[in-house]
Amino acid sequence: MRLPLSLKFLLGIGLIFLAMEHSAAQEPDYQPLQPDKVEWAEQVGRHAKVRKDSNLLAEYHYLYGKIYDASGNFLMAKRHFLHSLRIQEARGHTFAIVRLYFRLSTAEKLQLHQIEALRYARLGLRIAERSKSDESLYLAYGQMVAIYSNYDHIHGNKTLPISTREANSDSLVKYLNKVEPVARRLGKPSEIMGLDSRLGEEMLRSRNREAITYFKEALDISMQLAKPYDQVNKLLNLSNAYIVFGQPKEAYGFLQRAKTIYNTLYQDSRVIALGFEDTYANYYEAVGNWKAALEHTKKRHELEKRDYIADHEGAVTRLGMEFESEKKEALLESQRKELALKSENIKTQRWLLVAVSALLLLAVSGVAVYYRLFRQKARIGRQNAELVQEQNHRVKNNLQVVSGLLQLQANRLSDTAAIAALEDTQLRLKVMAALQKKLYENDRLTPIKAADFIQELVDMALLSFGCTPIVPHYEIPETIELPLDYALPVGLIVNELTTNACKYAFADHPDPRLTVRMWRQDNDLHLQLADNGSGFKPPSPTNGVRQSLGMKIIDLQVKQLKGKSSFDITEGTTFRMHFRG
Numbered sequence: 223m224r225l226p227l228s229l230k231f232l233l234g235i236g237l238i239f240l241a242m243e244h245s246a247a248q249e250p251d252y253q254p255l256q257p258d259k260v261e262w263a264e265q266v267g268r269h270a271k272v273r274k275d276s277n278l279l280a281e282y283h284y285l286y287g288k289i290y291d292a293s294g295n296f297l298m299a300k301r302h303f304l305h306s307l308r309i310q311e312a313r314g315h316t317f318a319i320v321r322l323y324f325r326l327s328t329a330e331k332l333q334l335h336q337i338e339a340l341r342y343a344r345l346g347l348r349i350a351e352r353s354k355s356d357e358s359l360y361l362a363y364g365q366m367v368a369i370y371s372n373y374d375h376i377h378g379n380k381t382l383p384i385s386t387r388e389a390n391s392d393s394l395v396k397y398l399n400k401v402e403p404v405a406r407r408l409g410k411p412s413e414i415m416g417l418d419s420r421l422g423e424e425m426l427r428s429r430n431r432e433a434i435t436y437f438k439e440a441l442d443i444s445m446q447l448a449k450p451y452d453q454v455n456k457l458l459n460l461s462n463a464y465i466v467f468g469q470p471k472e473a474y475g476f477l478q479r480a481k482t483i484y485n486t487l488y489q490d491s492r493v494i495a496l497g498f499e500d501t502y503a504n505y506y507e508a509v510g511n512w513k514a515a516l517e518h519t520k521k522r523h524e525l526e527k528r529d530y531i532a533d534h535e536g537a538v539t540r541l542g543m544e545f546e547s548e549k550k551e552a553l554l555e556s557q558r559k560e561l562a563l564k565s566e567n568i569k570t571q572r573w574l575l576v577a578v579s580a581l582l583l584l585a586v587s588g589v590a591v592y593y594r595l596f597r598q599k600a601r602i603g604r605q606n607a608e609l610v611q612e613q614n615h616r617v618k619n620n621l622q623v624v625s626g627l628l629q630l631q632a633n634r635l636s637d638t639a640a641i642a643a644l645e646d647t648q649l650r651l652k653v654m655a656a657l658q659k660k661l662y663e664n665d666r667l668t669p670i671k672a673a674d675f676i677q678e679l680v681d682m683a684l685l686s687f688g689c690t691p692i693v694p695h696y697e698i699p700e701t702i703e704l705p706l707d708y709a710l711p712v713g714l715i716v717n718e719l720t721t722n723a724c725k726y727a728f729a730d731h732p733d734p735r736l737t738v739r740m741w742r743q744d745n746d747l748h749l750q751l752a753d754n755g756s757g758f759k760p761p762s763p764t765n766g767v768r769q770s771l772g773m774k775i776i777d778l779q780v781k782q783l784k785g786k787s788s789f790d791i792t793e794g795t796t797f798r799m800h801f802r803g
Contacts, residue, residue, distance in 0.1 A: 253293040260289060280309035280318065287325060296329045303329070316353040317361075320346045324365050331369065337690070343369050356404050360413075363401035367420070370394040395424045415443040415452065419459065426463055434463050450487055451494070454480045458497045462504060470508045477501055496525055530634045559605065570594055624651060646772075649686055649717060654710065669703035672712075672740055679713055680720050680738060687724035689734070697739040702747070708803070711779035712749070718772040719751045719797055727755025727795060747803030750796065757791035 263285035270278035287302035303325050310318040323346030330339035343365045350362035370393045398421050405413045418440035425433035437459045444452035457480035464473035484494060499522035506515035573594065577587030628644050628651070635641050673696065680694050704712060720736070728734040731754070739750040780787045785801025 252295045255289055255293055259285070263289060276309050276313060277315075280306045280313070280315075282306075283309070284318075284322065284325075291325070291329055296333055299329055300326060316349060316355060317358050320350045320353075320358040320361055322346075323349070324361050327365055327369070336369070340369050356407050360401060360404045360408060363397050363404060366397040367394060367401060370397065371420075395421070398424065411443050411447060415440045415447070418443070419456065422459060422463070426466060429466065431467060434460065434467070437463055450483055451491065454484050454487075454494055455497070457483070458494075458501050461501050465501075465504045465508050468508075470505055473501075473505055473508070477505060492525070492529060496522055499525065526634060566594075566598055570598075643771075645686075646721065649683065649721065652682060652686075654713075669705050670709055671700065672702040672704050673698040673700055675704065675709065675713065676716055676738060676740070679716050680736070683717055683720040683724065687721070689724045689728055692728065692734050692736055694736040694738060697737070697741075699741065702740055702742060705803075708783060708801075711782050715749070715776050715779050715799070716751065718776050722772060723751075723753040723755065723795070727753040731755060742803065743800075745802060746800045748798070748800045750798050752794060752796040754794040757793075757795050 263282055266278055266285060267282040269275070270282050283302040283306035287299045287306065290296075290299035290302065303322050307319065307322045307326075310322060323342050327339045327342035327346065330336075330342060343362070347362040347366060350358035398417060402414070402417050402421065405417055418436045422433045422436035422440065425431075425436060437456055441453065441456035441460065444456050457476045461473040461476040461480065464470070464476065481498070484498070499518045503515045503518040503522065506512070506518065570591065573587065573591050577584060577591060580587060628648050631644055635644070676698060677694075677696055684690055684692055684694070716738070723736060728736075733754070735754045737750075737752045739748075741748050776787070780799060780801075783799075783801040785799055787797065787799040790796040790798065
């Protein structure tokens with residue numbers, strides 16, 4: 223059936239507005255730009271244009287980079303920083319170039335792009351070392367310290383392979399030793415105090431008595447600066463150091479000095495209170511007073527529990543308020559749409575009565591009714607599309623909230639097994655989030671390409687476990703597509719197998735390899751994932767090994783696909799599965 227020309231025109235206009243609304247809805251939610259800083263940057267830009275000054279133009283882009291960086295729009299910030307960098311490289315202004323590399327590295331670090339952050343930091347370091355300028359060296363070395371400290375903070379020393387942990391620790395100590403003399407030459411007491419503390423912590427970790435020297439110097443600087451909170455922290459550091467080196471008597475003296483200063487402060491510190499309980503527990507354990515050590519350990523746990531409950535109740539209250547607010551808004555919106563729909567129905571009925579009563583205008587009335595029904599159908603379609611889009615957005619937000627709560631819980635735990643379990647759960651949530659993104663990235667429910675989906679999951683798992691040097695080999699035809707019902711089970715299976723390979727197969731392997739294959743044979747899809755590790759014996763009732771959570775997840779997903787699976791440990795570990803596809 224051919225539509226009239228007027229209806230085609232109106233339909234085209236409606237589609238254009240729908241596309242504009244959709245593109246507007248996809249805009250990221252950035253923080254507003256700071257007006258005073260924008261005005262200052264614009265003034266610099268106007269002066270640069272009038273004077274034709276490249277230095278002012280570079281400063282203009284640098285200022286805008288900082289403004290967008292503060293708003294969270296890292297893409298725009300990076301564009302301005304790179305524009306400023308091109309100008310400064312042409313001018314040969316060393317400190318400005320190092321400063322821009324520092325900004326670029328920091329922006330990538332905030333986005334958890336560790337490799338890019340390290341690349342920019344090294345570029346800045348190379349230029350700073352050639353210039354031998356203390357200001358440039360201090361900035362470059364400090365950024366390298368931040369990069370390696372941040373890497374350990376994100377991945378956790380206990381979850382990285384031994385060689386990786388040692389390499390990161392060695393690099394951190396290396397750049398701490400490099401930045402320390404630069405800070406001394408620049409005469410920055412606060413920075414020197416912080417560096418002494420960090421060096422002391424690293425030395426104490428490696429059981430080097432130089433840690434005491436660094437902690438004492440940091441204490442002297444904190445006393446010169448008259449910073450009582452810092453004095454308490456440094457005294458606790460010294461006390462713990464003497465405990466580690468078997469000198470509990472000296473440790474107790476510093477601990478009492480810290481307590482005396484802390485009692486004069488006007489405001490309590492939760493972190494310092496936990497530090498006191500830890501130090502007292504370590505001291506009494508060192509002198510063999512197990513009862514007192516247990517009491518202080520219990521006090522520390524009570525403080526941690528109190529903080530956890532406060533954080534948990536605050537999060538639950540906030541989520542409850544947000545849920546109630548969204549529920550009320552949804553109810554009001556539903557009522558408004560229902561009233562609008564009733565009004566449209568009334569108008570349609572009136573037009574129908576007019577059409578029946580006016581036989582001479584039957585054709586015109588029929589076109590009018592058809593036109594109104596067409597508009598109503600288009601409006602309902604747009605409403606349904608908006609509802610689906612809102613649902614997907616809320617699912618994504620809920621996954622992020624759950625991941626955030628798990629991260630909050632992990633930060634409060636000290637048990638390695640519990641932390642690892644929470645991190646595994648977070649990785650599974652990331653699999654679900656990746657699937658959600660793939661399913662709705664084109665705003666339509668269509669099968670997804672197996673090659674892209676599986677590669678994204680494997681790369682994400684390797685990155686999470688610090689196995690990025692491994693380059694997996696994929697043999698997955700582009701023509702294979704996974705139906706929506708099969709995507710999540712296959713994704714969870716691939717995630718669990720890759721996670722197990724990172725944990726057990728690649729830990730100490732000199733040349734780790736990972737191969738993922740998928741092919742179609744007759745009406746079945748075959749999946750094979752193999753590594754060249756030492757292999758393992760799958761748990762079963764006969765060998766007495768209890769089945770892990772990961773193996774249970776794999777078995778459940780295979781059953782859900784109504785498929786069959788097997789493990790082969792002849793050469794490494796090979797998992798095979800086939801199911802009706």
